[in-house]
Amino acid sequence: MRIIRYRNGEEPCMAAVTDEGKIYTMIDSDFIPFLERIEKAGTTPLEDVNKLIRSTEPLDRELKSLDLLMPVDAPEVWAAGVTYARSKEARNYEATDGKMNAITFYDKVYDAERPELFLKSTAARTVGHLDEVCLRSDSSWQVPEPELGLVLNKRGDIVGYIIGNDMSCRDIEGENPLYLPQAKVWKQSCSIGPIIRLAETVQDPYQLQINLRIYRDGTKVVDESASTGQLKRKLEELVSFLHRDNIVFDGTVLLTGTCIVPPNQFTLAPGDLIEIEITSLGTLVNTAVLAN
CATH class of the missing domain: 3.90.850.10 (Fumarylacetoacetase-like, C-terminal domain)
Structure with missing residues (x-):
């Protein structure tokens, strides 16, 4: 499972990408808030992403078509x-x-x-x-x-x-x-x-x-x-x-x-x-x- 950030118009978005290439938009816009959120929830990154995939439809886009951003603004x-x-x-x-x-x-x-x-x-x-x-x-x-x-x-x-x-x-x-x-x-x-x-x-x-x-x-x-x-x-x-x-x-x-x-x-x-x-x-x- 891969995590990406991409530019959607003027807004940064984060998404999970399966090995089959399906892209699921996440509720977080950056990896750091994602880590903070799952820590509060007491879950793991993969558990959270799998829950998202079960409840969301993938984007009608291919990974190569996205304007990728740095996936984490590492402090x-x-x-x-x-x-x-x-x-x-x-x-x-x-x-x-x-x-x-x-x-x-x-x-x-x-x-x-x-x-x-x-x-x-x-x-x-x-x-x-x-x-x-x-x-x-x-x-x-x-x-x-x-x-x-x-x-x-x-x-x-x-x-x-x-x-x-x-x-x-x-x-x-x-x-x-x-x-x-x-x-x-x-x-x-x-x-x-x-x-x-x-x-x-x-x-x-x-x-x-x-x-x-x-x-x-x-x-x-x-x-x-x-x-x-x-x-x-x-x-x-x-x-x-x-x-x-x-x-x-x-x-x-x-x-x-x-x-x-x-x-x-x-x-x-x-x-x-x-x-x-x-x-x-x-x-x-x-x-x-x-x-x-």
């Missing part, structure tokens, strides 16, 4: 780092000028009990499907990082899954680890969407395929894939550390790290089209532009 987007071996290798390459046999703090955090977590974005910095992501003006080595995102309620429960693009400046992070916030956080440096897949309808989140495709002037220049089965840590483990002595708001998104890094010689350019596809979550599409 915060957090991210986990070095949760895949591929990410560790890439961070080591950046930090050591390509000396892959050097042992760094990235090796240590990969094996440590405590994961790397950082605040990636806020609602004002986050964009959605078909929106533009920005390239920093002071970086010459920038890449998208395709990630499985967890949509959380305030108790820290995983209520849904979403695609995330954690835009990153490899040269800034590689220069000094203390520059991580600048390598990760700037305007329109994070995108999420296009839908939320209810967690109750995902049988095994460790069996999802992630694909990254980047097109330049109509030519595919990057085509990489990997699996969430390569994730070093459990999803609940990452959530538990985020929730530890912290405030987690309804609709918070936690990106779980990247298992795909473009070739070391690659950097994004203005006009590049980025496609991130994850099994049962659809395809998140963004275009890279220079930050003004």
